[in-house]
Amino acid sequence: MSRTVQPAGQAGREALLQEGYRRAAGLTWRYGTTYYWGAALLPKARRRHVHAVYALCRLADDIVDDQAVVDRGDTVATGAALEAFADRFRTAVTAEEAGDPTGDDPVMAAVAATVVACGIDRECFDRFFGAMAMDLTTSRYETWDDLCGYMEGSAAVIGEMMLPVLEPTSPMAQEPARALGLAFQLTNFLRDVDEDLDRGRVYVPQEDLRRFGVDLTAADGSGRRATPQWRAFLAFQIARNRELYALADTGIALLPGRSARCVGAARVLYSQILERIEAADYDVFSTRARVPTWRKATTAARIMVAGPPTPPVRTALPGPGRTADHVAPYPR
Template sequence: MDTELAHAYDRCRELHRRHGRTYYLATRLLPAWKRRHVHALYGFTRYADEIVDRTDGLPTAERAGRLDDWGGRFLAGLHGQQVDDPLLPAVLHTIAVFDLDRNDFASFLKSMAMDLTVSSYPSYRHLLDYMEGSAAAIGTMMLPILGSADPAAAREPARQLGFAFQLTNFIRDVAEDLDRGRTYLPDEDLDRFGVTRHELAEARSRGQATPAIRALIAFEVARAQAHYAAAAPGITMLAPGSQACMRTAYALYGGILDEVAAQDYDVFARRAVVPRRRRLAVAARSLLAPVGTPVSLPGPPVPGDAAARLPLPGPTAS
């Protein structure tokens, strides 16, 4: 591996280590040769996310221009042009090694562009359209790296796991997203529980959720749990050397839902975080579990009407 490529992989790994603590820990359970490729995909998604979320003091047009410029360099690299970028060489190398579907990357960049102009979603169907790029595409990007004896059967569980992880982040980060002027809780869900955006903003200011907001969050936790349930069979479909990693990621992201429930679904009281001791214990158990061990569904029983699992959409949200 030449120096430029090695430095690009190192840059992606550092982004992953610094910003993706839960997934970074899980990735350490992969065979060494696979880790750098997972870091590369994380670096790609994180850098695009940084352009969108860490430049919010700039005009929308300028932020869109930066995303377009970076996406243009990426596309040029896919067509064999030399790319002057600190991390794209690692991403392009990973795509070439595993012949990853270029459409997944285009779908992801499309969803990142949506974050520049879309601040809310009328329905869960509309949110799923966004998550096709921001979440499901990442699941299918990862699948060739993780490996499976039956990739066709493992594809839909991989997509569902992307949805589950993304929804977990949305639930945990309601307050942070409000600060960025966005709401990933669908309007139809707010209406169902009699919650307005103004009330969400007031709860953010107080640092305390109302009973109606807590009921809304419990409903969203149940929805995330339904996606975890749909993703669960896919873990044992993975290559033996990848199962401990994804079993850990599954349990730790799901553990965030446990933490949300432990604070009575008040996502404004504090940011739900799985304690370090528990993260290490989960990783150790996953490493010791025999290959083929099924995962346990995350999250506690959810009170009220949210306890009923919501019907999941079909494989395609569009």
């Protein structure tokens, strides 16, 4: 059984935090390279806070995905593991706020220090853990609004968590930050359709699949092919995704220089995934769209020198139902 200890003095505390931030950076480098290269444009003191927030979200997501395999579908056991993790987080933050940090988990100590130092609203994490718990019971979303209800806690709220780290110059930056969180996650969903199907999950609206004549879960496996119907469906979702990026772009000017470069780099890199999906003729089943590491590094370097890119021109949605409600305002 792991024992709880109080690090010996300030030196022990600093060593624990240093190790925690180092591990958080490692997790970001391994699993979230776009975040990693974007954060590289921030001053070191703020960069580590991006790593800490990402690490917390990554570890929680791993519990839902990996522990579910260990538990062989026992959602009660996986839910208990997720709740225990959330409790450890809340305990660590409460202790940090009281000025009496305890514990021997370096990453959790770093996360708690970041939450308190940056003044991140703890309610954001309640919404986040709530969305993670949804993955244990919900595998399909009927409408775009239904999917946004899930992404409210799994994606939009990540933008809210990151915003205090970025030190915006106006409160009007909040909605664009939320939109960027949604845009990033929708990009992941479109890229990872095949992988999510293997987990028994579909993170695209069922009503849209029907509208375009796509059955991803067809018994004969025909749903996992880049048919004309699938290409039309995915083109529609990519256009919706770009509308979210366009809304997010309006917030870049509300960030100080280094933060604007950080967000601009991450935005460019993530949106390039959509370009690679298009270049592969919308086939996300036989290959995974990736932006190579060298391109991420050179993009970050270019933006560091030249500044964030000029927001692209908004384009109309393709396909049936080209109305604004298909890029609907997401629920709060």
